[in-house]
Amino acid sequence: MACLLRKIQINIHTSPHTAFFSILPQTKQPLKKAAFLFYFTFCILHSSFAQDSCGLRISLLTCAPGAELYSTFGHTAVRVSDKSTGLDEVYNYGTFEFDEDFYVKFVRGKLLYALSVESFPEFMYQYQMESRSVIEQDLSLSCAQKQELYQRLRTNALPQNRHYRYDFLFDNCTTRARDMIDTGATAPVRFKNLLPLKPLTFREHITVYLNKAHQDWSKLGIDLLLGAKMDRRSSNTEAMFLPDNLMMAFDSATVEGKPLVASKQTILAVPSLATESFFFTPVVTFSLFLLIVLALTLIKKRWAQTAVSIVDFLLFFTLGLVGVLLLFMWFGTDHKLCANNYNLLWALPTDLVAAFLVHKRSGRVQLYFKIVFWLTVLLLVLWPFLPQQMNIGFLPLVLAIALRSGIIANRKRNADKRI
Template sequence: MKKSVLLFTIILLAFSQLYAKNYRVSLLTCEPGGELYSVFGHSAVRVTDRETGRDLVYNYGTFDFNPSFYMKFARGKLDYWLSVSPYERFIGHYNYLGQAVHEQVLNLNEQQATKMVAFLQVNYQPDNRYYRYDFFYDNCATRIRDMLETVLGKQLEWNDPVGEEEKTFRDLIDEYVYPLPWGDLGIDLALGSVIDVKASEREKQYLPDYMEAAFGRAEIVGDGPTRPLVKSQRTLLDLPPVDVAPSFFNPYFLFWGITILFMALTFIGFKKKRLFIGFDRTFFGILSVLGIVVVLLWFFTEHTATKYNWNLLWAFPAHGLLVYGLGMKHPAPWVKKYLLFALIMADAAVVCWILGWQSFHPSVLPLILVVILRSNFLYYNLEKFKAQKRKVSG
């Protein structure tokens, strides 16, 4: 009889606990899209109120795409904010985009779920909803992770995998942007050697896919029997991965084509005692512009990931001086010295790459080879060929 009463009491308490949970909180993970801004996927929080039937999605990835967007993003001054939308509108948007969506229902007790919803509601207040976006450390995924750690505290155990392959921040980016070679090139040109360090399992969670996997491994401890963080999971939108069609117009083909052109010009120029200076002035002028962009991102923005960018070794702002110097009828002594400087800098870039100080985009290798080839050729032949040309003209 006592056992029956005890069992009935346990069942009654379980049911009362079940119905006391007004909120169901879940993590939504959207698979990568086909554009650069969506290629890393997305994370959001779904809150279903069982009592009122309200079904809302809290989204930390909202931004205003206005004419000043790119300027603010380049300067590291872009603010994102927390928005709230009905679940049906959110899922309809990703259905339109063709991106699959997964849901992980969190195994929170009443107090934890209520605390998380309160956290979101406080964050949604006008004075709190905006934050300064940082791709690696403060984005739509890390905001959710940080909230969970605040709510659960020491009760959350991530259970990071042992023996997992070590990856740098750049390696992780490359996994997603490889189908977009121009976007991949732009990222590698803009971001410095600070992202060529190993990312911890927690740091990998800046990517929604990795955070989804981390949630699947995590456990809640200390408030009763240890239980998984995720109670259940399902696919809300079962769509095939977004396919990005390959294009032959990519930096690999283009830059190797430029390199072959300069190799041919150098060979013909050596045989016919010609310099083809116009090509060099254009080439070094473009590198100068790239170098200016690298310097601006390094020293004049609030980005943390654009520091110590050694692309500056081959794309140097002062290369623009050669646009003027190579056009001189009688080359000044400094031109030859600068050509030697450019050659040494390009060689240093190769050494930097080999030693692993910074991983450059593979497509820039042919450009570095052009710098080495042409600076070497012009260093030894600029004055000689121009003197011969003046002699023939005279």
């Protein structure tokens, strides 16, 4: 045994592999077999430890939607941990500063989002309080790739780098995490197609979330403010602007031919706080409004005519306000998704002035409401074919507009017949 050890010590200085195998012919067959198995196992373990000797662990956190509108679409963050040093941080691209100009910046589309860094326990406590489940995907990256990614995250978190101009579709907390991992892996991440045979539009993608959360009125507001750009079909990469879509994409993604995700587990499982739909959905509410307007129109009593006159003013005044808002969101803000809004075909900004003239019987007033009537009828005919998907909740309201504008446009003629 002493001679054997001595020979190993002499040869190992020249070549470890040559030194090891040079002693095998001098040993018996069982010992030779055991030595080979030992060496083979040692090489595998050594290679494994060498590749991940840094001890870093980087994972993608996907958080379930919450009860509030801002959290309806879920959230994405990146976790970096290292047991040997006690490091356990979460890099979160979804934070913003609430200052005195917050609402002005938000409305005008100038609100800056930022990358923040918080401890993992603090991050998880927040989502436990909001009753939002969290799924973690461990990334199967080499030690060098993890170090590179971690360094990029730290650099991006510096005060001069942490802010960015938020874009709901193309530059948000989810796309930032995806791009950081994609570029930080030093090798390109290959994503498999996750889209159906007929790809969804951006509006259809978010409708899935809104319907699941029973956010009927929120969906109405989003469909009102966001224009035809939301109705373009998304590409596979663009569909990853939503957290669940990115999580599914990571499940089948590869880096250098190997799966990107080493393991996937639910680290926080809590019941969802999503509520059931209220009975008074937009369709129900505006349908009731249409029935009331129709009834007041048909009833010839003085009180009914007085009531419908008030309804006319309130209806067209409100439509005018909505039209002015849509124009402002289109031309007065940086919200690119508010452009090309076909809701302006029924929410006319000019109604804001016409509302104060609705009781006059002048020819100009009659002509204006005749134009409104035929424009509304044309809109109803072309409803399914417009470049922008219109919310079905507005349909009873548009019918009410057609009804009252038609009545007002012919009011003078009807009065002359009674005389």
